[in-house]
Amino acid sequence: MVVFELERYATEDGPGIRTVVFLKGCNLRCTWCQNPESHLIKPQVMYYKNQCVDCKKCVAACPTKSVSHVIPFGYITDHNTCILCGACVDACFYNARKIIGEEKSVEALFEEIMRDRCFYEESGGGVTFSGGEPLLQADELSVLARMLKKEGIHTALETAGHVKWEAFQKVLPHIDLVYHDLKHIDSQEHKTYTGVPLEQILSNISRLSREHGNVIVRIPVVPGVNDDPAAITSMMEYITKKTAVRKVELLPFHRLGAAKYEGLGWIYQMAAVQNLAKESCEPIAEIGRGLGLEVQIGADQEGQES
Ligand code: SF4
Ligand code: SF4
Known part of the structure; x- marks a missing residue:
């Protein structure tokens, strides 16, 4: 799921x-x-502008050239070409990027839910x-x-x-x-x-x-x-x-x-x-x-x- x-x-x-x-x-x-x-059902990279310091490390790290500076948003990911490798997230020292969405098995979700x-x-x-x-x-x-x-x-x-x-x-x-x-x-x-x-x-x-x-x-x-x-x-x-x-x-x-x-x-x-x-x-x-x-x-x- x-x-x-x-x-x-x-x-x-x-x-x-x-x-x-x-x-x-x-x-x-x-x-x-x-x-x-x-x-979208697939995971996506979310960008947090208020934490971004404009270092452009995410742009350099992306193997598919999916990150670009888009006015007025900032360093946005093209979700059509992104392969969700996580390189831009790892490259960002300021936690301004995060992959939203995760595939989990039914069994893993069940276990997580049952903890409470x-x-x-x-x-x-x-x-x-x-x-x-x-x-x-x-x-x-x-x-x-x-x-x-x-x-x-x-x-x-x-x-x-x-x-x-x-x-x-x-x-x-x-x-x-x-x-x-x-x-x-x-x-x-x-x-x-x-x-x-x-x-x-x-x-x-x-x-x-x-x-x-x-x-x-x-x-x-x-x-x-x-x-x-x-x-x-x-x-x-x-x-x-x-x-x-x-x-x-x-x-x-x-x-x-x-x-x-x-x-x-x-x-x-x-x-x-x-x-x-x-x-x-x-x-x-x-x-x-x-x-x-x-x-x-x-x-x-x-x-x-x-
Ligand atoms: S997750 Fe990978 S492919 Fe997607 S934007 Fe970041 S570096 Fe590029
Ligand atoms: S690596 Fe992080 S701080 Fe640097 S430009 Fe990209 S989003 Fe902004």
Whole structure:
């Protein structure tokens, strides 16, 4: 499996204390994505401009001439030609370069996750698979999730749902809780802001909610994209009428991922958009509550399941 981060002692993505396994590779390109390093499934060299002293040792060390100085970013890697040899990382004495993403066997990941078993047991926690899109690695994920369930570990999945239903079928028997994103309800707008059509996602949410029973819909609230009352009302109405989901989490936009885009040499399209305060989401939360949904602003910290 290709993993780009293993976050231990996490408390926001499911009940209790958890390990969040961030899997690399995503088939959406949401303009507000806070984890751009998850987009490509292969590992990538990340550059940290604030630590760079402009010595150019990385340029000299690269055997494929993949490092070049790109304005305004700095010493950026061409991910198309990089062979991930690590020479530029070793040559940098200032820790301004790092390879993000690592291939790990299912067994190695299982062992790593199980190191914190006592925390899961004491807190009612477990493991959350996030990304990227974890279901792009559904075959391996189903094996890992099954191994964890066999040990009595609680499992949660975060997905954007732009996959065939067969991918869900592989993992769902071993997953206790699913967080499913819904980013827009207008098909054209959805494609504009995420790069993919909406229809399969809606179909998956609906079927998932009927067949699994423990599904929370997460709506990233993004200024100028989906935060107007009409768009939110349409999303909430869809959830109440077409799915069996009864709990929604609104995730206010923040700019935490901005520096990562620069480190990859990519333009951050949300540069002009400011963080959205939690309180600003109260009026739109009320829209959902008025329709009978339980609506929470921010990720689940209490371990409440729908
Ligand atoms: S990892 Fe190797 S190939 Fe890739 S940019 Fe660095 S030196 Fe070049
Ligand atoms: S080797 Fe490190 S410090 Fe030197 S130019 Fe490259 S990234 Fe910057």
